[in-house]
Amino acid sequence: MKINRRTFLQGVGASSVVGSLSGLMPGIxxxxxxxxxxxxxxxxxxxxxxxxCQRNCADRCLLKFTVxxxxxxxxxxxxxxxxxxxxxxxxxxxYVQYTYAADRILHPMxxxxxxxxxxxxxxxWDEAYAKxxxxxxxxxxxxxxxxxLPYSYSGHEGVIGKYGGPxxxxxxxxxxxxxxxxxxxxxxxxxKSVTGSYxxxxxxxxxxxxxxxxxxxxxxxxxxxxxxxxxxxxxxxxKLLVVNPMRTPIASQADVWLQPKPSTDTYLATGIMKYxxxxxxxxxxxxxxxxxxxxxxxxxxxxxxxxxxxxxxGVPREKMFEFAKVYGESELSVIRLGYGMQRNYNGARMSxxxxxxxxxxxxxxxxxxxxxxxxxxxxxxxxxSKGRADHIHPNGDTVGHVNMTEIAKxxxxxxxxxxxxxxxxxxxxxxxxxxxVSVAPDSNACRLGAMRDDLFLVVHDFLMTDTAExxxxxxxxxxxxxxxxxxxxxxxxxxxxxxxxxxxxxESKDNWIFFKELAAxxxxxxxxxxxxxxxxxxxxxxxxxxPAFRHNNITYETIxxxxxxxxxDQRPYFGDxxxxxxxxxxxxxxxxxxxxxxxxxxxxxxxxxxxIPEEKKLPxxxxxxxxxxxxxxxxxxxxxxxxxxAYLAKINTEDAKELGIKNNxxxxxxxxxxxxxxxxxxxGQVGRGTVMAPKNNWRRMDPHGKASCTNxxxxxxxxxxxxxxxxxxxxxxxxxx
Amino acid sequence: MTMNKKxxxxxxxxxxxxxxxxxxxxxxxxxxxxxxxxxxxxxYEVKRDDGAIDVWLSHSCMHCENPACLMVCPAKxxxxxxxxxxxxxxxxxxxxxxxxxxxxxxAVSIREDDGKADKCNMCVELLDRGMQPACxxxxxxxCLKVGNLQEVLKKPSASxxxxxxxxxxxxxxxxxxxxxx
Numbered sequence: 001m002k003i004n005r006r007t008f009l010q011g012v013g014a015s016s017v018v019g020s021l022s023g024l025m026p027g028i029x030x031x032x033x034x035x036x037x038x039x040x041x042x043x044x045x046x047x048x049x050x051x052x053c054q055r056n057c058a059d060r061c062l063l064k065f066t067v068x069x070x071x072x073x074x075x076x077x078x079x080x081x082x083x084x085x086x087x088x089x090x091x092x093x094x095y096v097q098y099t100y101a102a103d104r105i106l107h108p109m110x111x112x113x114x115x116x117x118x119x120x121x122x123x124x125w126d127e128a129y130a131k132x133x134x135x136x137x138x139x140x141x142x143x144x145x146x147x148x149l150p151y152s153y154s155g156h157e158g159v160i161g162k163y164g165g166p167x168x169x170x171x172x173x174x175x176x177x178x179x180x181x182x183x184x185x186x187x188x189x190x191x192k193s194v195t196g197s198y199x200x201x202x203x204x205x206x207x208x209x210x211x212x213x214x215x216x217x218x219x220x221x222x223x224x225x226x227x228x229x230x231x232x233x234x235x236x237x238x239k240l241l242v243v244n245p246m247r248t249p250i251a252s253q254a255d256v257w258l259q260p261k262p263s264t265d266t267y268l269a270t271g272i273m274k275y276x277x278x279x280x281x282x283x284x285x286x287x288x289x290x291x292x293x294x295x296x297x298x299x300x301x302x303x304x305x306x307x308x309x310x311x312x313x314g315v316p317r318e319k320m321f322e323f324a325k326v327y328g329e330s331e332l333s334v335i336r337l338g339y340g341m342q343r344n345y346n347g348a349r350m351s352x353x354x355x356x357x358x359x360x361x362x363x364x365x366x367x368x369x370x371x372x373x374x375x376x377x378x379x380x381x382x383x384x385s386k387g388r389a390d391h392i393h394p395n396g397d398t399v400g401h402v403n404m405t406e407i408a409k410x411x412x413x414x415x416x417x418x419x420x421x422x423x424x425x426x427x428x429x430x431x432x433x434x435x436x437v438s439v440a441p442d443s444n445a446c447r448l449g450a451m452r453d454d455l456f457l458v459v460h461d462f463l464m465t466d467t468a469e470x471x472x473x474x475x476x477x478x479x480x481x482x483x484x485x486x487x488x489x490x491x492x493x494x495x496x497x498x499x500x501x502x503x504x505x506x507e508s509k510d511n512w513i514f515f516k517e518l519a520a521x522x523x524x525x526x527x528x529x530x531x532x533x534x535x536x537x538x539x540x541x542x543x544x545x546x547p548a549f550r551h552n553n554i555t556y557e558t559i560x561x562x563x564x565x566x567x568x569d570q571r572p573y574f575g576d577x578x579x580x581x582x583x584x585x586x587x588x589x590x591x592x593x594x595x596x597x598x599x600x601x602x603x604x605x606x607x608x609x610x611x612i613p614e615e616k617k618l619p620x621x622x623x624x625x626x627x628x629x630x631x632x633x634x635x636x637x638x639x640x641x642x643x644x645x646a647y648l649a650k651i652n653t654e655d656a657k658e659l660g661i662k663n664n665x666x667x668x669x670x671x672x673x674x675x676x677x678x679x680x681x682x683x684g685q686v687g688r689g690t691v692m693a694p695k696n697n698w699r700r701m702d703p704h705g706k707a708s709c710t711n712x713x714x715x716x717x718x719x720x721x722x723x724x725x726x727x728x729x730x731x732x733x734x735x736x737x
Numbered sequence: 738m739t740m741n742k743k744x745x746x747x748x749x750x751x752x753x754x755x756x757x758x759x760x761x762x763x764x765x766x767x768x769x770x771x772x773x774x775x776x777x778x779x780x781y782e783v784k785r786d787d788g789a790i791d792v793w794l795s796h797s798c799m800h801c802e803n804p805a806c807l808m809v810c811p812a813k814x815x816x817x818x819x820x821x822x823x824x825x826x827x828x829x830x831x832x833x834x835x836x837x838x839x840x841x842x843x844a845v846s847i848r849e850d851d852g853k854a855d856k857c858n859m860c861v862e863l864l865d866r867g868m869q870p871a872c873x874x875x876x877x878x879x880c881l882k883v884g885n886l887q888e889v890l891k892k893p894s895a896s897x898x899x900x901x902x903x904x905x906x907x908x909x910x911x912x913x914x915x916x917x918x
Binding site for chain 1: 751752753754755756757758760761762764765766767768771772782787788789790791792793816818822824825826858861862863865866869874875876877878879916917
């Protein structure tokens with residue numbers, strides 16, 4: 001039916017939602033239409049499709065898309081879901097603009113000049129498949145299949161989009177393995193050394209807490225839908241405590257905010273533990289029942305003085321005591337640990353100290369307390385090895401591994417390495433769901449490798465990213481909205497649906513169709529796993545015996561029917577007092593830490609201990625966290641979002657004064673890895689000696705025209721444990737430019 | 738004009754985190770040019786005893802009782818509805834810009850695409866259908882509402898004053914509420 005104004009007005013009312021307008025009065029509904037613009041309502045008329053946002057953020061929003069004649073026209077939050085409310089985040093509002101962006105790549109292209117020159121020739125899909133498969137076959141023949149490397153991470157977080165589709169292809173080929181431990185793995189190790197688990201309670205239960213502690217997390221950027229639950233608790237009298245080297249919005253609103261120097265959290269947690277012990281706020285009943293080796297902890301606490309803690313952290317002790325008092329006197333307190341804080345050379349050790357502190361306070365095992373880090377209850381229940389068809393890799397157990405954080409080292413022109421050891425050269429990189437030149441650390445080194453003449457670079461993307469511009473062949477991907485999928489969140493315990501919203505635009509092909517067809521062109525479709533449809537991939541992932549799935553009666557059918565399901569594991573989490581360590585108790589003395597070469601109780605190592613002298617002597621620590629208006633390197637091109645600044649450097653007021661820098665001045669950050677230019681934002685948001693620049697901005701989009709990007713400066717050395725990235729263990733020089 | 742029908746934006750400033758979702762939700766509903774914003778979010782660095790904090794003000798048209806825009810408009814393009822919402826008839830607008838200069842809250846500006854004034858009309862096409870304005874519906878922190886002024890102003894904390902916001906001769910109708918000490 002063609003919608004014109006008249007038919008549209010007839011439809012009004014039939015589909016209108018009655019919101020809970022606080023006290024909107026009778027009479028309003030009968031008010032004249034004067035001043036209204038009914039045409040603006042047209043975009044809300046149509047079929048509703050439920051689709052989960054697949055950007056890499058803790059919220060994992062379930063969204064409702066309006067579709068008219070095959071075109072996406074409007075998006076809102078699926079308010080049926082408690083975490084959502086009615087609203088996407090600032091970025092999600094613009095998903096229509098994201099999908100129909102003018103700069104989307106809609107057909108395959110091959111380079112028609114030197115690498116990175118920006119000259120392209122349009123080719124057909126048949127040509128693209130022929131060129132890619134013949135080059136890959138040649139590489140396999142000359143160097144072996146393990147000379148092919150996938151590079152991807154979280155451009156699409158869906159079950160099919162992230163692994164289910166693409167990984168089948170790389171397993172069938174027999175490609176080198178990419179270890180994707182960039183994100184959370186330092187604290188995985190640190191938290192496991194204490195409680196045996198990095199999972200925690202359900203954030204919906206934050207409304208029952210008396211004290212919410214945000215530690216190294218900026219909820220506004222990466223968990224904005226969780227804030228309303230914190231506020232609900234606060235409205236009932238709960239306290240808000242924040243630890244962050246940056247004054248996040250939540251820090252501004254906190255009862256007590258501690259601003260330690262970056263990565264000195266071990267000292268801070270130690271100081272708080274000392275205070276709890278000395279002021280009779282340690283929960284001895286809990287400690288006796290649930291922990292081991294408390295005496296070792298007491299001994300270690302005695303070895304550290306408040307003077308040293310104050311000096312290292314820069315936090316005045318009175319402030320720390322104030323924090324510790326509120327925390328220690330709270331009946332129930334819950335900690336939310338951020339992911340950014342552990343992307344440091346001492347990430348595992350810091351997170352361990354914080355989890356131990358929570359045990360001294362006796363804050364595990366009740367509704368309204370606990371420790372939230374990465375709630376992968378739903379995700380960990382999936383059958384990954386079946387979903388990815390790991391069994392079809394010809395030598396999956398013996399093939400070499402490359403870590404994504406070290407991509408620059410792995411594709412180094414003369415000296416390729418992985419995990420500190422020389423490796424067989426990589427001859428082809430297929431980049432999908434990612435943009436390593438912007439996102440991986442040490443961007444200049446990434447470019448150097450990607451520009452190699454003997455490296456065949458294929459990029460599957462829908463935008464001309466910093467990585468795509470260096471490709472030999474670009475094949476157009478769809479957005480997430482152009483194929484069906486599911487997704488798991490990692491904060492609440494949900495498994496959610498992503499129904500197909502629209503047909504693929506132009507000639508774009510999604511993360512399964514592209515790899516499935518490429519496999520067929522390479523003669524790999526003799527594997528039945530390479531001939532399945534979307535539903536079968538999802539069913540393979542859901543073919544699991546995990547108790548969490550079983551006792552919640554979750555099946556493919558229930559997820560499709562209900563749009564979202566909850567994979568409840570345990571409530572309250574650790575309520576049975578059974579911890580997941582070898583001993584079954586919380587471990588204040590950790591053999592695991594000792595085996596890793598660290599102090600078994602508390603290790604006071606700092607990132608600066610592990611920097612090369614040249615970097616260590618630089619005056620500023622650079623933090624590069626997420627900002628609310630971007631998701632990694634996504635949304636840089638999207639109308640309504642792209643003008644929110646992402647090339648700024650937050651600088652402390654006093655530091656700026658000393659350097660003669662004013663607001664909006666151009667500044668240059670530099671170290672031995674490179675340089676980057678930003679617009680100064682001078683405030684008290686960061687402490688002295690700290691500068692903050694948003695993560696993962698693009699070189700191509702740099703408004704200063706200097707190919708600036710934050711990752712020109714960042715370190716690609718690993719965190720202490722878990723082979724996590726350590727972006728924030730980076731130092732820079734800062735000057736007016 | 739009876740007071741019991743009057744509506745206004747109700748803003749819980751203590752909970753705003755400055756993310757900009759309201760700005761974008763409004764631009765998208767109103768199909769605005771990218772550099773034209775009805776609703777803006779400003780950050781204020783407020784000095785406290787031990788340092789400073791950030792406070793955000795999300796603001797658009799205040800739907801004033803004595804709207805400056807209406808008073809200065811030579812084309813009589815402005816009109817106050819029974820519910821107190823100040824609406825602009827863009828067909829009458831000549832683009833003279835007097836309203837944009839007169840508004841003490843910078844809520845009106847001239848659009849680059851057609852040279853006429855434009856501003857927030859509280860999404861009356863949504864309100865008239867029992868729905869919420871785009872910014873209210875599109876705030877993930879839920880710190881922005883539309884309320885009946887008579888009801889809202891009864892709250893002890895209700896005020897026409899906040900960080901970056903104050904009452905003036907035009908009698909604005911945005912109310913700031915605090916639920917916590």
